[in-house]
Amino acid sequence: MALLLVAGCGPARSADHEATLRSEVTRIAQEFAADHDLTKARTALEGLEVANPRQFLMLQTEELIAANTDPALTASLVKLTDALGIQSMVIRTYAAQQGLVEPTPTFVLEPVAAAPTLPPTATPTTAASPTADASIATSASITAPVAAVSLDLPTPTAQSDAPVAPQGKATGLINVRSGPGTEFAAVATLNPDESVALVGKTPAGDWWQISLANGATGWVFGQLLTTSGDVATVAVAADIPTPPPTVAPVAVAEQPTALPTETPSAAPAPVTEGPDFRLVEKRLWDVFENGGSKNGPTVTCGEKRELHVYVRDANGNPLNGVAVQALLGAREILVTGAQGKGDGKVEFVLGGGQDITVVRDADGREVTADTVYGLTTDPRAIPFEYLIAGQYCADNAACDAWVNDPRQPPPCLGHYSWTVTFQRKY
Structure with missing residues (x-):
């Protein structure tokens, strides 16, 4: 009976919330198709109660394209994603096939009409006559008026020699x-x-x-x-600020009891092996953290499906400006600190699941990093130790009965969240 309650309460509540979100996205897209007010559409989308509204819109659009059940609604969603600059190969290909986006303009060079050829001026043949008469005839042929031909040529545009500002x-x-x-x-x-x-x-x-x-x-x-x-004209700045002082050496110098031989160990030793960014935490959110609740062994599922990624330096401090890439779906890249979600942090919306890694450091340099797999929202693919730690079930036997009950869909399907933390080795 307890297992039936688990299936009956949680997923229905989550499904209702997701249905509401999808309905709101549909409304926003249809209104944009009618009034073309991108500012209003963007504001309404950002007001949705979801971690990453743009990614939620992208996922819903891709799912509707795959279902191929409502071409009119699909067209509205596709046009909104295109207007917002959301990058998805699936959506872009569909839009091009259906003629929903402006094609790339092409230019055809038409042949230029040849300028009219002036008819040759007839020179009268001079018969044998006195020299004076021949001169008069020749003079008459030279000074005879010729009809002028007017050509409408485009006025050349004056080319500026001024260099383009860098x-x-x-x-x-x-x-x-x-x-x-x-x-x-x-x-x-x-x-x-x-x-x-x-x-x-x-x-x-x-x-x-x-x-x-x-x-x-x-x-x-x-x-x-x-x-x-003309970037060559950019001069070296005269007001280059001095780098802020490093805190660690000052702290070591102020330790009155520190032995000279122990000074090198006061700061973390640089890691010379392994990737630049290594995985230090992969954690499934517990029932309560994900918005759910429990009544004894009965779980009411939460409504969230989020992925929060934190990036730290070697001392554990948040790192902004680091590029984190999702490896499934549209392979979206987000930069830590740029979403306003907090320093050293990015948030993704999970569909069916995701794999994640770090691709660039804050200085733009490409890096090596661990890849985190299995960030799924399907409980059948989540190891039991994660479900137990998240208080979804008490032990392996209970987890097996809960997840694989043939009488019900997988519990809380599509509504699990994860936290991942990377740490830079330098």
Whole structure:
């Protein structure tokens, strides 16, 4: 009886919540198709009670494309994802096949009509006559008026010799820092394809000083910008800030009882083996953390299906500006600290599940990292030790009976959440 209660309460509640979210997304897409008000649609989407509304919209659109049951609604969702710049190969391919997005313009060079050829001026044949008469005839032929031909030629556009001002375009969602280095605090972010003026650089040319829209300046790692214009004219900045002092050496110096031979061990020793970012935590959220509840052994499922990823440095401090990539579905890349969810953190919405890894450090350098597999929302694929730790079941036997009961669907299917933490070795 307890197992039947588990199946009856939790999933129904979760299904109702998800149905409400899907209905809201449908409404937003249909209203956008009618009024083309992107600002209103974006505001409504961001107001949904879900960790990553854009990813939720993308997943719902991909699922509707796969179902192929409602072409009109699918078209509304596809047009909204395209307007919001959400990248998905599945959606893009469908949109192109159905003619739902503007095709890439093509230009055909038409042949230019040849200029009219002037008829030759007839020169009268001079018969044998006195020399004076021949001269008069020749003069008459030269000065005879010729009909003028007017050609409507385009007025040439004046080409400016002035150099194009140096600019940079963000290659993704990137941090703007108070100085040229990851040790400086992030003071702003640039959106993908956002353009900024380049006003300075470091002596090595690896960091650009940029001018923000509010008139302030900041620094961006050079590899994260696509440059244009006459960048050779950008001078080395005269106001390059000094890097902030390193805290660890000061703390070691102030230890009055520290022995000289123990000073090197006061700071964490650099790790020379293994990937740049290693997995230090993979945890399934418990029943209560995921929004559910328990009454004895009976579980009422929560409504969440989230993936929270934290990235730390070697000392355990949050790291902003690190690119974390989902490896399934649209393979979305999110940057820690850029979502406003907290320092060193990104949040994904889980569909059926996800695999995750780190692809770039805060300075834009590609890195090696552990890949975390099995972040699933299907309880049949979750090891029992995780379910036991999450208080979904008491032991292996109870978990087996709970998950594999042939009389009910898998309990809480689609509504599990995970936390993953990566730590950089340097």
